[in-house]
Amino acid sequence: MKLEDFRQKQAEKAASQEELRRALESEFQIIGRRLRRTDGLAKATGRAVYTDDISLPGMLHGKILRSPHPHARIVSIDVSAALELEGVHAIITGSDMPVPYGIIPWTRDEYPLCVDKVRHVGDGVAAVAAVDEESAERAIGLIDVEYEVLPYHLDPEAALEDPDTPIHEPRRPGENGNVSKHVHLEFGEVDRLLAESDVIVEGEYYFEGTTHTPIEPHCAIAHFDPGGKLTVWSATQVPHYLHRELARVLDIDVAKVRVVQPPVGGAFGGKSEPFDLEFCVAKLAMITGRPVKILYTREEVFYAHRGRHPMLMRYKTGASKDGRIEAVDARTILDGGGYSSFGLVTTYYSGQLITAPYQMQSYRFDSTRVYTNKPCCGPKRGHGSVQPRFAIEVQLDKIAESLQMDPIELRRRNLLGTDTRTVNEFRVISNGFPQCLEAVERASSWRDKYRKLPYGRGVGVAGSCYISGTNYPIYPNEMPQSAVQLQVDRSGRVAVFCGASEIGQGSDSMLAYIVSEELGVPIDYVRIQSADTDLTPVDLGAYSSRVTFMCGNACIDAARKIKRQVRDAVAEAWGCRPQHVALAGGWAFDRSDTERKLPISEAFNLAEAKFGALGSMGSYNTPKDIHGDYRGGTIGSSPAYSFTAHVAEVSVDPETGFVEVGKIWIAHDCGRALNPILVEGQMEGSAYMGFAEAIMEAHVFKDSGLHNAPSLLDYKIPTSLDTPELESLIIESLDPEGPYGAKEAGEGPLHPSIPAIANAIYDAVGVRMDRLPFTPPRVWAALRERGRLEAAGQLTPWKERSAISQLTAVGD
Amino acid sequence: MRCWERPLIEIIRLSVNGDSHEIGVPSHYTLLETLRYVLGLTGSKQGCDKGDCGACTVLLDGLPTLSCILPVQEAIGRQVTTIEGLADPDGPHALQDALDLTGGAQCGFCTPGILMSAAALLNVNSSPTRQEIREALSGNLCRCTGYTKIYEAVELAARALREQRPPAEVLRS
Ligand code: FES
Ligand code: FES
Numbered sequence: 001m002k003l004e005d006f007r008q009k010q011a012e013k014a015a016s017q018e019e020l021r022r023a024l025e026s027e028f029q030i031i032g033r034r035l036r037r038t039d040g041l042a043k044a045t046g047r048a049v050y051t052d053d054i055s056l057p058g059m060l061h062g063k064i065l066r067s068p069h070p071h072a073r074i075v076s077i078d079v080s081a082a083l084e085l086e087g088v089h090a091i092i093t094g095s096d097m098p099v100p101y102g103i104i105p106w107t108r109d110e111y112p113l114c115v116d117k118v119r120h121v122g123d124g125v126a127a128v129a130a131v132d133e134e135s136a137e138r139a140i141g142l143i144d145v146e147y148e149v150l151p152y153h154l155d156p157e158a159a160l161e162d163p164d165t166p167i168h169e170p171r172r173p174g175e176n177g178n179v180s181k182h183v184h185l186e187f188g189e190v191d192r193l194l195a196e197s198d199v200i201v202e203g204e205y206y207f208e209g210t211t212h213t214p215i216e217p218h219c220a221i222a223h224f225d226p227g228g229k230l231t232v233w234s235a236t237q238v239p240h241y242l243h244r245e246l247a248r249v250l251d252i253d254v255a256k257v258r259v260v261q262p263p264v265g266g267a268f269g270g271k272s273e274p275f276d277l278e279f280c281v282a283k284l285a286m287i288t289g290r291p292v293k294i295l296y297t298r299e300e301v302f303y304a305h306r307g308r309h310p311m312l313m314r315y316k317t318g319a320s321k322d323g324r325i326e327a328v329d330a331r332t333i334l335d336g337g338g339y340s341s342f343g344l345v346t347t348y349y350s351g352q353l354i355t356a357p358y359q360m361q362s363y364r365f366d367s368t369r370v371y372t373n374k375p376c377c378g379p380k381r382g383h384g385s386v387q388p389r390f391a392i393e394v395q396l397d398k399i400a401e402s403l404q405m406d407p408i409e410l411r412r413r414n415l416l417g418t419d420t421r422t423v424n425e426f427r428v429i430s431n432g433f434p435q436c437l438e439a440v441e442r443a444s445s446w447r448d449k450y451r452k453l454p455y456g457r458g459v460g461v462a463g464s465c466y467i468s469g470t471n472y473p474i475y476p477n478e479m480p481q482s483a484v485q486l487q488v489d490r491s492g493r494v495a496v497f498c499g500a501s502e503i504g505q506g507s508d509s510m511l512a513y514i515v516s517e518e519l520g521v522p523i524d525y526v527r528i529q530s531a532d533t534d535l536t537p538v539d540l541g542a543y544s545s546r547v548t549f550m551c552g553n554a555c556i557d558a559a560r561k562i563k564r565q566v567r568d569a570v571a572e573a574w575g576c577r578p579q580h581v582a583l584a585g586g587w588a589f590d591r592s593d594t595e596r597k598l599p600i601s602e603a604f605n606l607a608e609a610k611f612g613a614l615g616s617m618g619s620y621n622t623p624k625d626i627h628g629d630y631r632g633g634t635i636g637s638s639p640a641y642s643f644t645a646h647v648a649e650v651s652v653d654p655e656t657g658f659v660e661v662g663k664i665w666i667a668h669d670c671g672r673a674l675n676p677i678l679v680e681g682q683m684e685g686s687a688y689m690g691f692a693e694a695i696m697e698a699h700v701f702k703d704s705g706l707h708n709a710p711s712l713l714d715y716k717i718p719t720s721l722d723t724p725e726l727e728s729l730i731i732e733s734l735d736p737e738g739p740y741g742a743k744e745a746g747e748g749p750l751h752p753s754i755p756a757i758a759n760a761i762y763d764a765v766g767v768r769m770d771r772l773p774f775t776p777p778r779v780w781a782a783l784r785e786r787g788r789l790e791a792a793g794q795l796t797p798w799k800e801r802s803a804i805s806q807l808t809a810v811g812d
Numbered sequence: 813m814r815c816w817e818r819p820l821i822e823i824i825r826l827s828v829n830g831d832s833h834e835i836g837v838p839s840h841y842t843l844l845e846t847l848r849y850v851l852g853l854t855g856s857k858q859g860c861d862k863g864d865c866g867a868c869t870v871l872l873d874g875l876p877t878l879s880c881i882l883p884v885q886e887a888i889g890r891q892v893t894t895i896e897g898l899a900d901p902d903g904p905h906a907l908q909d910a911l912d913l914t915g916g917a918q919c920g921f922c923t924p925g926i927l928m929s930a931a932a933l934l935n936v937n938s939s940p941t942r943q944e945i946r947e948a949l950s951g952n953l954c955r956c957t958g959y960t961k962i963y964e965a966v967e968l969a970a971r972a973l974r975e976q977r978p979p980a981e982v983l984r985s
Binding site for chain 2: 036037039040041042043044046047048049050052053055134212214215216217263264265266267268295298503504505506677680681684685686687688689711712713717719720721723725
């Protein structure tokens, strides 16, 4: 065959005969290999352009004036002095955008700038656009706000008992305005089974709030062109929802709004809903006719928050003497902060998501989310279920202790299994949890360590599950949750358009791997255009660990449509059956004779000649029959669940109460690892973040409602010297509905870190840490209490504890 | 507004990545502001703007320096190297290539700062131990990776530089 020069060049780089023969023997060419990311080098060379790196001609800079009071009525705002300042172009206040917004359509309870009341320190009151940041900052200082200070609540239990100080107006007369959401669900006969249980363990757990702390602060830029089109660049994880909310709040045609999401410098759930700055830059750009940028200060990021809810959890768990979980009864109070955010979902998740990986005979939970005058809580990595996971896994450790049973063995006796339903009726298909337990047990040398390490050192285990996306979109509709569009150039280059948000998790790379696998093009022939509402079909966003599962499936769908056309066209040219045509390694080739081949671009050209311009759309929507038929039964149901087990090894200094986590072994069932490097990265990053919440982080407030530590110096996140050694063990259970069997890996592996560390502390020194974080003063106080009881003869000295595995044979 | 509140513009000469620039900067600017806003070198990131996160780390005469808390005047007469100046024209620096190979950049926002700290380490220590790497990077917060794959990258780059081979080849061997 005669090839044009540049085609010859492609052929030289494509796979060799030997490689093609090998390709025929292996299931995948790209999937499962340890490959580079598509954006790795751009990030490593400083070329990746984040939102704050964008600068537009004539751009103004904005600043938001924030409330110094935790709860106050706004009596008046005088902006006249500020407006006179040189360089100030516009000032807006709540009355400029008096439309409430919120990520959940049923609980829209915040305004871009407060209209009548402020509900926490840091609530936005006015915004300025000026020629530079300094002028904007000065103007903010000249705005005069008169407040009528109101009584406030920082403690959710106090707020609950004081409906006369309502943070929000009650939705219906007579209701408590401080209750954001209440959920009560019961499955099976909890009271009867508790009464019949051989052991009952009761515990009260407190999870201190934590926050995401991405290294990139939130940033947004708006541009409004004279034709009436608004463009907003934002460091968001949810461009689609932002697109809709901008149009609704600003009252412009949604078709005239464009949201572009540049690479995001970390999010972890902290950028998964609209924020005040996005509305403010848009409005200021519309007023001034100039582009406007707002970049949060680090302090503002702490006040914007939406991090993990503090939760007070009271658990009662009953088990039979052979270790079967008979009943779980949970009562939880969630500290929601000033607004709803995702709170409706969080309240459900606090109960709904702990019904795997163990079988429960019965389960009841009662969760109440309460408003307080603090920055609003929301979804942080492992949304809503990291806190109850801590409680239940420590409960199981306590049950194992009282049954004198190895805690891994206890977990094995309650395995949920595959192709089954949970007690709250979620459909579970693939389940690699038994393999996860086995992997951490083996890798950590568990049997040589548990209850056998010298005093002061210990190991702990915990398990968990998480969703691969949720079944329903945030606003009700029947349309696909994700869509991918492909466009093929005559050169062999394939462009992928997808609304998915690359936030560091590797979603762009995932799309490129899939296209490369399906169409046989080298990865660097694939261009990813993601998250631009003018260009890309809708994906709902990077939240609830949905992207690989949903966009991955949509991408396979799109790619296979083109693949079919290419194989048909080549088969026609060769006079063979389409099934004989394989696409791999830069070639279309004949399966029965690998010498017969065409550079992939030639194959695409044949298809274009036969079918017209080459392009396709693919989409994915969730199956809808995979949950119970009760109110709220859809919330938390997912097409597939990931599973995780951790073993943590710690040493505790009995003199100081200082806990050092030496190592965490992480086994995670991600279905299939599309690129093991990226899966390990998620596992390590998750375990790190869980460790941080266990030992270091506390998102707390002073009595005045001021944040206790709104800086990266004072809010402690782990440095390289703090972080334990992390070992990732990938388990692949191949989910029948996942893309090539894949499930999520980004959030699940965080859950067990905290209880595994708590359980390890117990193994080390015999104290139960039921309150987070496990700081030296807390651990020290618990040790002193134990010492007192030991001295009084009420407890056997922990130093003399015997190895449990000698008391209960493991595996019987 | 009174005129003295207007920032004074100063003309300075700054040497960045081997280029000497004569630029006008507001006299209160930090080196980071000068790099990002005046020279358009946006590779150095601002994570906190008060010396807490390390995202803005550059090399000042070869030593890692937080550019967000360095008044720009302090950089006059010294060699500033940013992430944009780490690579040669013929390809990425071994550290950049190695980080890409090990998956050490997720969101990538800490990455420029991390790599500058790592480059400073490798300049003085061609075969650092894991503990030495941990210490050298302890001023750079990464919120995504748990650091493991960053250590692997620095180790790989160190070996590649010692053996004068591309990191990918070292990884395969
Ligand atoms: S931006 Fe310089 S240390 Fe954070
Ligand atoms: S890669 Fe995201 S902060 Fe380090």
